[in-house]
Amino acid sequence: MSQTKTALRLQAKETRSLLSPTQIATLSRIIERRLLDLVNGFETIMVYVSKTPEVETECLITDLNRRGVRVVVPIIERETTSLRLSYLPDPSVLRASTFNVPEPLGHELPARPEDVQVVIIPMVAFDAKGNRLGYGAGYYDRFLCRYPHPIKIGIAFSCQQAESIPADGDDVKMDYIVTEKGVIRCNGRGT
Secondary structure (H helix, E strand, C coil): CHHHHHHHHHHHHHHHHCCCHHHHHHHHHHHHHHHHHHCCCCCEEEECCCCCCCCCCHHHHHHHHHCCCEEEEEEEECCCCEEEEEECCCHHHCEECHHHCEECCCCCCECCHHHCCEEEEECCEECCCCCEECCCCCHHHHHHHHCCCCEEEEECCHHHECCCCCCCCCCCCCCEEEECCEEEECCCCCC
């Protein structure tokens, strides 16, 4: 199964790499608008901080903060292969860190995983059943296995969709997937 996942991950990355920076920015704004409608009314939302060429989340984080939402971002702990959480009221403190992911190191405001209502998750590839492929390190799957209560929303460009993603026992399905083409409801979980 890992060979299949590796091949799907590579194919999705290659397809995504064909998007121009302008296309990424335009599609990201469309995804953001769909996402803002979906998460309207939630008070504490965990959002990944994007790196090129992922769906951009900088404007999303700013818009959520403007709306009074408590934005939480993950910080990668390589030593423990886990995520710790920090509130992010000011995105200007972000600096490239582990895996070149922007993090608020030195400006952390610790957040409790139990307080997070929604998690917005990056995806390298996905299928319509809510299965996702990340980068392969399992940080989000471990976090979501430990804290399964938040609504899980994966975001990606529609070109990253695969017919089927093989799922292991440790893989966590998304409740929703948002692309520029629409919202896919995966687990029958309501908002």
